[in-house]
Amino acid sequence: MIYDPVDTTPDKLIILYLLSKIPTPLTLSQITTAILEQDYCDYFSLQQNLAQLKNSSLIVKSTRENLSSYAITPAGAELAKTHLDKIKKDIVAEINQFISDNYMSAKNILDVSASYIKEKEHEYIVNCKIVEKTSTLIELNLNVSTNNMANSICNNFKNNTNEIYSEILHLLMRG
Numbered sequence: 436m437i438y439d440p441v442d443t444t445p446d447k448l449i450i451l452y453l454l455s456k457i458p459t460p461l462t463l464s465q466i467t468t469a470i471l472e473q474d475y476c477d478y479f480s481l482q483q484n485l486a487q488l489k490n491s492s493l494i495v496k497s498t499r500e501n502l503s504s505y506a507i508t509p510a511g512a513e514l515a516k517t518h519l520d521k522i523k524k525d526i527v528a529e530i531n532q533f534i535s536d537n538y539m540s541a542k543n544i545l546d547v548s549a550s551y552i553k554e555k556e557h558e559y560i561v562n563c564k565i566v567e568k569t570s571t572l573i574e575l576n577l578n579v580s581t582n583n584m585a586n587s588i589c590n591n592f593k594n595n596t597n598e599i600y601s602e603i604l605h606l607l608m609r610g
Contacts, residue, residue, distance in 0.1 A: 446476045447484050447493075448522050449530065451507060451515035454494060456534050460504035469533050475526065547596050549589035554578075559585035563592040565600060573600060 453469055454461065461469075463485075470481050485505065488494045493511030497504055507515070519527070551561040557580045565572040579585050592599060 444484075445521055445523075445526075446480060447488055448515060448518055449475050449526060450481075450484055450488060451493060451511050452519065452522060452527065453530050453534070454505060454507035455512045455515045456530065460497065460506040462504050465537070466505060469530070469537075473526075473529055473533075547593055549592040551579075551585035551589060553582070557581070561585045561588045563588070565596060573603065575603075 449470065450466065453466065466485070467478070467481060470476060471478060476484065485494070485496075488511065489496055489505075492508055493514060494505050494507050497506070546566045547564070548566075549561070549563045551559050553559050559579050559582060561575075561577040561579055563573075563575045563577075565574075577588060579588065
């Protein structure tokens with residue numbers, strides 16, 4: 436696709452730079468945190484910029500187990516690299532610091548998943564999974580009777596992954 440000159444605006448370049456520096460796709464929440472906390476643009480501009488970058492094939496949006504994430508395309512990475520000089524040096528430094536402070540948590544969010552499906556009335560199957568690189572550390576499927584229970588299990592698993600994983604290992608290894 437031919438690049439529209441609007442795609443090299445600083446706001447869009449900041450998003451492209453952020454995505455080019457992290458080898459793991461970022462969720463909308465992570466991008467929002469990185470961009471809005473520093474007041475690089477407002478929420479509505481961010482949404483519009485993401486849509487335009489996606490439509491220009493500079494980023495891709497994917498959904499895995501109900502979690503949408505964004506990744507940069509090779510064309511987007513090249514554009515970010517060739518137009519890096521259009522981003523203020525202090526902003527580049529702030530983004531680099533954000534990446535340094537948040538990369539592992541960004542990676543972990545995509546490696547931990549918890550979702551559920553309704554099988555029939557009063558039967559929900561909850562799937563909780565932890566993946567490290569390409570290895571599944573644990574995958575747990577539970578049958579519960581209510582939507583509230585399924586939702587609560589998913590939220591607790593995502594928010595307390597390390598503790599839950601450790602406790603399951605401890606319980607399974609007890610003699």
